Structure formats: C-alpha cells, structure tokens
Amino acid sequence: MEIEQEDLFAPRLVTTEELFAPGHRACIGCGEALAVRHVCKALGKNVIIVTATGCVEIISSLLPQTSWRVAWIHTLFENVSAVVSGVESGYKARKRKGKVPAAKDVKFVGFGGDGATTDIGLQALSGAMERGHDFLYCCFDNEAYMNTGIQRSSSTPYGAWTTTAPVGKKSIGQMTWKKNMPEIVVAHRIPYVATASPSYPFDLMAKVKRGLETKGPAYIQILSVCPTGWRCAPDLSIELGRLAAETGVFPLYEVINGEYRLTHDLPELKPIKEYLKLQGRFKHLTDDAIELIQTRVEEDYMKLKAKAGVK
Amino acid sequence: MKKVVGLEGSFAIAEAVRMANTDVISAYPITPQTHIVERLSEMVADGDLDAEFICVESEHSAMSACVGASAAGARVFTCSAGQGLELMHEVLYIPSSMRLPVVAVAANRALSAPLSVWCDHSDVMAIRDIGWIQMFAENNQQAFDLTVCAYRIAEEVLFPTMVHIDGFFLSHVIEDMVLPNDEEVAGFIPEYKHPFTLDPDNPVSMGCYAPPFIYSETKKAQEVAFESTHSKIQETWKEFGDLFGRYYLPVEQYRMEDAKIALFTMGSFSETAMLAVDELREEGKEVGLIRLRLWRPFPFKEFRDAVKDVELLVVLDRAVSFGMGGPVCSEVKSALYDLRKKPNIVAFIGGLGGRDISVNEFKYMIREAQEKEKAIERGEDVEVEMIGIRE
Ligand SMILES: Cc1ncc(C[n+]2csc(CCOP(=O)(O)OP(=O)(O)O)c2C)c(N)n1
Numbered sequence: 001m002e003i004e005q006e007d008l009f010a011p012r013l014v015t016t017e018e019l020f021a022p023g024h025r026a027c028i029g030c031g032e033a034l035a036v037r038h039v040c041k042a043l044g045k046n047v048i049i050v051t052a053t054g055c056v057e058i059i060s061s062l063l064p065q066t067s068w069r070v071a072w073i074h075t076l077f078e079n080v081s082a083v084v085s086g087v088e089s090g091y092k093a094r095k096r097k098g099k100v101p102a103a104k105d106v107k108f109v110g111f112g113g114d115g116a117t118t119d120i121g122l123q124a125l126s127g128a129m130e131r132g133h134d135f136l137y138c139c140f141d142n143e144a145y146m147n148t149g150i151q152r153s154s155s156t157p158y159g160a161w162t163t164t165a166p167v168g169k170k171s172i173g174q175m176t177w178k179k180n181m182p183e184i185v186v187a188h189r190i191p192y193v194a195t196a197s198p199s200y201p202f203d204l205m206a207k208v209k210r211g212l213e214t215k216g217p218a219y220i221q222i223l224s225v226c227p228t229g230w231r232c233a234p235d236l237s238i239e240l241g242r243l244a245a246e247t248g249v250f251p252l253y254e255v256i257n258g259e260y261r262l263t264h265d266l267p268e269l270k271p272i273k274e275y276l277k278l279q280g281r282f283k284h285l286t287d288d289a290i291e292l293i294q295t296r297v298e299e300d301y302m303k304l305k306a307k308a309g310v311k
Numbered sequence: 312m313k314k315v316v317g318l319e320g321s322f323a324i325a326e327a328v329r330m331a332n333t334d335v336i337s338a339y340p341i342t343p344q345t346h347i348v349e350r351l352s353e354m355v356a357d358g359d360l361d362a363e364f365i366c367v368e369s370e371h372s373a374m375s376a377c378v379g380a381s382a383a384g385a386r387v388f389t390c391s392a393g394q395g396l397e398l399m400h401e402v403l404y405i406p407s408s409m410r411l412p413v414v415a416v417a418a419n420r421a422l423s424a425p426l427s428v429w430c431d432h433s434d435v436m437a438i439r440d441i442g443w444i445q446m447f448a449e450n451n452q453q454a455f456d457l458t459v460c461a462y463r464i465a466e467e468v469l470f471p472t473m474v475h476i477d478g479f480f481l482s483h484v485i486e487d488m489v490l491p492n493d494e495e496v497a498g499f500i501p502e503y504k505h506p507f508t509l510d511p512d513n514p515v516s517m518g519c520y521a522p523p524f525i526y527s528e529t530k531k532a533q534e535v536a537f538e539s540t541h542s543k544i545q546e547t548w549k550e551f552g553d554l555f556g557r558y559y560l561p562v563e564q565y566r567m568e569d570a571k572i573a574l575f576t577m578g579s580f581s582e583t584a585m586l587a588v589d590e591l592r593e594e595g596k597e598v599g600l601i602r603l604r605l606w607r608p609f610p611f612k613e614f615r616d617a618v619k620d621v622e623l624l625v626v627l628d629r630a631v632s633f634g635m636g637g638p639v640c641s642e643v644k645s646a647l648y649d650l651r652k653k654p655n656i657v658a659f660i661g662g663l664g665g666r667d668i669s670v671n672e673f674k675y676m677i678r679e680a681q682e683k684e685k686a687i688e689r690g691e692d693v694e695v696e697m698i699g700i701r702e
Pocket residue numbers: 032053054055056077078112113114115116117140142144145146147148153
C-alpha cells in the first residue's frame with residue numbers, strides 16, 4: 001500500500017494529536033513504541049487501556065510521570081485480559097444500573113507483549129475471549145522477553161539467538177518454531193483477528209479501528225521490531241517490518257468472522273535471507289538452517305493463502 | 312422487620328452480597344467456598360441480584376477482574392479458599408497498594424500436600440501481609456454482619472477487606488440467624504464512589520512503576536493509611552451495632568473479669584472454647600477467653616489491654632510455620648514483647664486439615680499449659696505441642 005507523496009497526505013489522514021505522549025523511555029528505533037503510538041491514534045480518547053508488565057509499561061510509566069493521555073492501568077504481567085474483563089463488566093453493570101449514562105461511549109483495550117500474550121497470559125486471554133467480553137487485545141510481538149533482557153518466548157522464531165536460547169556447540173539458539181498465536185485466537189471463533197505492523201501504518205490503524213468497532217473480542221498481533229533485542233541497526237525498524245511481510249515471515253492478514261483475507265498479498269515472496277541477514281540474532285545461521293526456515297515459511301504462507309482463497 | 316431464618320453460612324454471605332447491591336462478582340469455585348458462588352450465580356440468574364457474574368478461568372483472574380472492575384468504579388465481590396487464595400496471591404497485593412475496596416470472603420482451608428479440602432488457617436497465614444483489612448467470623452450471623460460491614464469499611468477507607476470464615480464449620484452449617492431487610496442494609500452501605508476511577512472523561516494513569524527514589528514513600532504512605540483505618544473500622548461496627556443490635560470489637564473478651572488464665576483463639580473454635588471456659592469456671596478456675604476479631608491491621612492496643620492482668624496466655628494456632636512453630640503465637644509474642652509486665656505464653660497447634668477440637672481438648676490445653684508454665688518459670692525450653700496427634 002504505497003501512497004504517493006505520503007508526507008503531504010499523511011497529516012490529513014491521521015490525527016496529529018499524540019495520545020501516547022512523546023518523551024517516553026524506549027530505545028532508539030523501538031518498533032514497539034512506534035506501534036503503540038499508531039495504535040493510540042487509531043483508538044482515540046474514549047478508551048481504557050490495560051497494559052501488561054513489559055517494555056510498553058516500563059517505557060511509559062515511571063513515577064511520577066506518565067506517557068498516557070488516555071485512561072490507563074497496569075497491574076501485573078499475566079493478567080491483562082482478566083483486568084480488562086473486570087473493567088468492561090464494571091462499566092456494563094454500572095450502565096445497566098444507571099450509575100453511568102448508558103450512552104457513554106467507552107471502549108476497552110488490552111496491551112501485552114508476546115510473552116504476556118503467548119506464554120504467561122495465554123490462559124487469561126483465552127478465558128476472556130471465550131467469555132466474549134467486548135474488548136480489543138493488541139499483542140506487541142517483538143519475539144522475546146525484551147524488558148527483562150532478551151529471553152526467548154514461545155513467539156521467538158526458530159534459529160534466533162536470545163539470552164536463554166543462546167547459540168552454543170549444541171544449540172543454534174531458539175530450537176522451536178514460533179507459536180502461531182493468531183491461529184490459536186481464531187480457534188476461539190472470535191469475530192475479529194488480524195496481524196499488522198507499524199511499517200504499514202495505515203493498514204495498522206485501519207485494523208485497530210475495525211477491531212475497536214467489533215462487538216465482542218478482537219485480537220491484533222503487531223510485529224514490533226526491537227533493535228536492541230534483534231541486534232539490528234535502529235534505523236532499520238521500518239525496513240525490517242516491511243521485509244517481514246515481503247518474505248512471508250510475518251504475513252499481514254485479517255480473519256473476520258472466520259473468513260481469511262490477505263491484506264498485503266504478495267505474488268512472489270522475497271528470499272528470507274534478505275530479512276535474516278540484517279539481524280545479529282540470526283548471524284550464526286548456516287545456509288542449511290536458512291534453507292530449513294525458508295521451506296517452513298513458504299509452506300506456512302501457502303496454507304494461509306489457501307485459507308484466504310488466494311491462488 | 313427482623314426475620315429469624317435458618318441459613319447456611321455460605322447462603323448468609325450471599326445474602327449480604329445481594330443486599331449490598333454488588334455490581335460485579337468474579338470468582339472461581341473451590342471447596343469449601345463453592346456454595347457461595349453457586350448461590351450468587353442463582354441470584355443473578357433469577358434476577359434477584361443485578362450484577363455481572365464473571366465466571367473466570369482461575370482465581371488469579373478472579374482477583375484481577377475484581378481489580379479491573381473496582382478501578383472502573385464498580386462495587387465488587389469475590390470469595391475463595393486454600394489453593395485458590397494461593398493462586399491469587401500475587402494479585403492480592405494489587406488492590407491494597409492501589410487502594411481499591413474489593414470485598415472478599417475466604418472459607419478457610421488447609422493447603423496441599425497432602426490435599427485437604429478441610430478447614431485450618433494455613434491459607435490465612437500465607438496472606439497475612441497483603442495489606443487487606445482482615446477479620447474473623449465465628450458463626451453465620453457474624454459472617455453476614457461482618458460481610459455487610461466489610462463493604463462499608465472498605466469503601467470508606469479505600470482498602471480491600473476480607474472476612475474469614477472457617478471452611479465447612481461455617482460455610483456448610485445451617486444456623487439460626489437474624490436477617491435484616493434489604494432497605495436497612497442498603498441504608499447502611501451508601502453508594503460507592505471512588506475518587507479516581509478509570510474514565511475516559513478524566514484520564515488517569517494507575518499502576519505506574521516506582522524506582523528506588525519513590526517506592527519506599529509509596530509503602531510508607533500505604534502503611535500510615537492502613538494503620539489509620541482502626542478508628543473507622545470501630546466506628547462502623549459501633550454504628551452497625553446501634554442499628555442492628557449486634558456489636559463487634561477488634562478484640563473480644565469472654566468471662567475475662569479477674570481471669571488469670573486466658574485462651575486465645577480466632578474463628579469458629581472460639582465457640583467451643585467458650586464452652587470449655589464455662590466448665591472450667593464452674594470448677595472455680597479463673598479462666599477466660601480472648602477472641603481476635605480484627606486480624607489486620609492488628610489491634611495492638613486492644614489486645615494489650617485485654618491481657619494486662621493475665622498471667623498465663625494459651626494460644627491455639629491452626630497452622631504451622633515450619634521451623635518456627637505457630638504463626639499466631641509468634642505474632643502474639645511480638646505484640647507483647649515491649650510490655651514490662653506480660654503473661655507467660657504457651658502455644659498449641661491443632662485443628663489442622665479439618666480435625667475438630669473438643670471442649671475436653673481445650674480443657675486439656677489449659678491444664679497442660681499450667682505444667683508448661685512451671686517449666687518456663689524454671690527457665691526450660693518449652694516446645695509447641697501439636698494436640699491430638701496419634702503417634
Ligand atoms: C509473574 C511474573 N513473572 C516474571 C516477570 C518478569 N517479567 C517482566 S516483563 C517480562 C517479559 C516481558 O516480555 P513481553 O511480554 O514479550 O514484553 P516485552 O518487554 O518484550 O515488550 C518478564 C519475564 C514478572 N514481572 N511477573
């Protein structure tokens with residue numbers, strides 16, 4: 001989705017109001033902070049955001065300051081979806097009892113890293129989706145526990161170096177394949193699931209708006225390039241997000257009421273080597289290992305295309 | 312109009328939650344708390360209670376949802392026991408540190424392993440330091456009354472409040488009790504209004520993180536505020552007494568006039584202990600009973616007053632602090648350490664995992680304690696005795 005003269009149009013298409021205030025403490029080139037900024041623009045002000053422990057929380061809420069210009073709460077690492085359930089239910093009950101005007105427009109949003117989502121908070125998320133609370137969940141997927149120092153998560157890709165999946169004589173780093181979290185969410189049959197990336201800001205914001213307007217649970221997994229943890233140059237965040245989509249490593253799609261749609265269809269995938277070689281976390285990979293990953297990525301992409309009915 | 316009814320403890324608590332017009336209930340079933348959640352589910356299903364009942368997938372989520380709902384300005388309730396309280400342990404510190412007035416009931420239960428669904432106070436001891444106001448009920452009437460008071464107290468002082476009932480001994484036993492009518496209770500608990508709620512029209516950030524330069528200050532503020540709840544707790548109980556005729560105190564005394572020996576208990580065994588005291592009094596012994604109603608914040612002043620003329624204090628613990636003895640006894644000793652004149656203290660551990668303690672066993676404790684006291688006077692080490700153990 002290239003827009004000609006984007007710099008001229010963008011300010012007209014997107015609000016210049018920053019609900020995630022500048023001055024936060026993220027590393028240079030942090031894709032996660034950028035994603036949060038875009039997401040907040042799309043969310044608008046009528047939201048309550050519940051955030052998990054992790055980089056997003058740490059960079060934004062050092063007492064006595066806050067980056068949040070919207071109603072915001074953080075409590076623990078693994079309970080975002082349960083806290084959102086409570087906030088939403090609290091409003092529901094109070095509206096019904098006339099303690100809050102029934103017409104008051106409030107939306108409920110959960111933010112979690114990949115660790116908070118795919119590992120320690122999976123149960124709470126599954127419970128909240130199954131119960132059908134009206135909320136949007138955004139998973140900021142930087143593919144490891146970054147806040148605690150680049151430890152592997154179940155969302156870390158095969159072959160990546162992390163501090164708990166180190167490269168050694170008997171290890172190539174992460175030895176398991178990235179958990180397919182969006183598919184797990186789809187299995188809950190919730191009305192809206194999507195993947196997105198701040199490298200495609202308009203697509204990201206459109207998806208956030210769609211998720212927000214959905215009645216019932218909605219889930220968006222947002223690839224968030226982390227120069228610190230990925231061992232890449234901080235000025236490559238946008239580029240890497242694009243390459244992740246273009247190589248098929250992180251395909252962009254939506255699942256609306258069970259119907260798959262590729263939002264960024266690629267007739268031809270770029271070789272994943274172009275993506276891997278820019279990141280220090282993959283620099284030890286042999287050609288054989290890269291070949292193995294290439295095969296898997298292609299297989300997965302074909303399956304996804306089939307689901308979306310794309311030839 | 313007063314109604315005398317026969318109610319199970321769990322149902323009595325559910326009545327209190329209904330009369331309080333609770334907005335959100337979030338709970339996960341565990342024996343012996345199950346009848347409370349089941350009864351509340353029925354009330355919601357029948358439309359007798361207009362609340363959102365969040366059937367969460369764990370106790371961790373139960374307390375987390377309570378935190379969220381409370382932060383959103385709702386009146387909330389949960390209940391749990393034993394393993395469930397352990398699973399929600401991490402979350403229990405959140406409402407007390409964020410000043411959210413969650414109301415909870417714990418149907419006290421032993422902790423695994425071995426698995427036991429029956430009552431003791433191991434779960435209570437594991438959550439001593441969570442910063443909640445915590446109190447003990449001894450019978451179903453008290454369970455109802457204290458739950459009603461818990462809403463009022465929690466929402467006025469902005470600290471979460473927990474009522475402990477002994478699992479099975481209260482939760483599953485039907486007793487006569489007086490049930491006030493809905494309007495009386497509604498009049499006693501004004502509508503809940505938290506000064507800061509999650510509201511897009513007035514956005515606040517809750518739960519920011521604290522670096523070393525400010526963390527200690529937050530904890531100091533919390534401790535000062537928590538200690539200052541004593542007067543509000545007592546005022547509320549007084550007002551409740553004036554309205555409903557039943558008065559509660561942080562430390563309650565039974566036949567303590569001129570008592571030289573005092574038993575010290577918490578929870579449902581206090582009623583058995585009273586019977587033992589009655590019998591011993593008939594035998595001419597100067598024995599009384601001190602029951603702790605308010606467990607946190609610990610009522611130092613009232614407790615020290617209660618024991619000021621006591622020579623021998625016999626403490627019954629219903630939990631083990633492994634390698635340390637009885638946890639309540641440790642607290643009692645530390646509460647009295649600074650006094651110039653203090654009683655000898657003899658500790659027993661009993662009633663673990665649902666084991667009953669009889670009147671005779673309480674009398675045994677008093678007798679044995681007098682022997683042990685002699686050993687203490689001789690300067691000998693006296694070990695904590697676990698009573699009723701088959702060897
Ligand atoms: C119960 C618990 N276990 C562990 C931690 C430590 N911890 C805090 S954040 C974090 C990792 C966060 O990873 P992720 O969710 O991927 O977010 P990121 O920082 O990468 O954005 C960990 C392990 C914690 N705070 N609480």
